Amino acid sequence: MKKKLFRMLTGLILSCSLAGSSTVMAQEADSSDTVKSYLTGEDVPASIGRRRPVAVMLGNDRNGAPQSGLTNAGVIYEAPVEGQITRLMGIFEDYDNLEKIGSVRSCRDYYIFYANEFNAIYTHYGQAAYALPYLEQHAIDNLNGLTMGSTAFFRTTDRQAPHNAYTTPQLLQNGIDAMGYSQEYKSDYTGHYLFAEDGTETTLDNGTAANVVKLDNYGDNHPWFEYNADTKEYSRFQFGEAHIDELNGQQLTCDNIILQYSAYKPYDSNGYLNVDVMTPGQGKFITRGKAIDIRWEKDSPWGITHYYDANDQEIRLNPGRTWVAIIQNDKVDSISYQ
Structure with missing residues (x-):
């Protein structure tokens, strides 16, 4: 009887130990689970x-x-x-x-x-x-x-x-x-952008040179981006100097730039703008020191904007930060590339 009781207690202790180990392993797995970011395409x-x-x-x-x-x-x-x-x-x-x-x-x-x-x-x-x-x-x-x-x-x-x-x-x-807002994505949300597949990158081999991109269409801050071939990123400037994050002093960078040309009209004499987010338009996709022409469209005002190249293929961004610049369509000529 004592041996039987001993075996039962031993089994119970072992079961609890295994259950505890399983819980710890599950917690560790949860903390180490990674997914592709909908924003950057990176593993997070x-x-x-x-x-x-x-x-x-x-x-x-x-x-x-x-x-x-x-x-x-x-x-x-x-x-x-x-x-x-x-x-x-x-x-x-x-x-x-x-x-x-x-x-x-x-x-x-x-x-x-x-x-x-x-x-x-x-x-x-x-x-x-x-x-x-x-x-x-x-x-x-x-x-x-x-x-x-x-x-x-x-x-x-x-x-x-x-x-x-x-x-x-x-x-x-x-x-x-x-x-009372939910912090979970809508059940039918599957992301915004397409990104280059793992182990590949988007190089825009047939694109035009875009090592420096100046957005002089913005009349106050006159921003520009400079490409760094070593980091494969664009560094951001405005007001004649590096555009930094005040918290850490680091210059802002991005891997992709999308210029989205958009129709607009003034709402009133105060200058408030009615920017057209729905009517399809043209633009540029810029990455890895090159730029190509694109077009953009969306299937509904509340839908996602999709960007297509000259072959009607949806563009694939390089993983990392993307800067989307909305360009008034009568100021496109103020943009320059070097």
């Missing part, structure tokens, strides 16, 4: 790559730059707003370790459509009047500083308002929780 932890990103509106005039946190953005949009200036929108999936993100500025209606292409939670501080109907109709999950205040944002003392509004990873989480 599943906890990052399958969490809905946040799309943060950022000031980009002389008072709003340099921004904080942009080196962590997987995709950056730049588009004109009123007064010759541009606004940036950083799309972030990996932001947990950032001290702050900002400065956060107000919404323009066309940015809502760009953010929605990534199933992102759109983060902004206020809005132009023309964007208000979309926000009031909850056309996109969004965190608005005017209504959420200190729940999701804070102000610094080193800059004057409105250029001093920022958010943090914890404040973003507070805002998402307060609004």
Whole structure:
């Protein structure tokens, strides 16, 4: 009887030990699982790559730059707003370790459509009047500083308002929780871009040289990109100097540049723009020091923009950060390549 009891206890202890080991192994496996990022095409932890990103509106005039946190953005949009200036929108999936993100500025209606292409939670501080109907109709999950205040944002003392509004990873989480937004992608979302297959790269062998790309169509910051053949990245400049991330002093870089030529018209005499996000247009795809002509189209206003080469094949980006520049179609001639 004692031997039988001993064997039962031994078996129970062994079973518990194996179960505990299995749990530890499962936890280790979960923490080491990687997926292809929808934003960059790179291998990232599943906890990052399958969490809905946040799309943060950022000031980009002389008072709003340099921004904080942009080196962590997987995709950056730049588009004109009123007064010759541009606004940036950083799309972030990996932001947990950032001290702050900002400065956060107000919404323009066309940015809502760009953010929605990534199933992102759109983060902004206020809005132009023309964007208000979309926000009031909850056309996109969004965190608005005017209504959420200190729940999701804070102000610094080193800059004057409105250029001093920022958010943090914890404040973003507070805002998402307060609004009850899901942090999982929609079940039918399968990503935005196509990327080069593992072990290959997109070289645009038949493209034209694009070692320096100057976007003088943007009349305030006059940005440009310079290609580094050693790193295979483009370095970003504006206002006559390197465009840096204020948090770490690093110059912003990207692996891909997409120029999206778009129709537009003024909304009013104040210069607010109605940028056409739906009517198909032309553009450029730039990577690895070369540029090719592309066309873009989307099947619905809330759908994803697809970019095609001269052979009607959807372009494949190189893994890494992508910079999308929205170019007013009557200012295309202001862009130069060297």
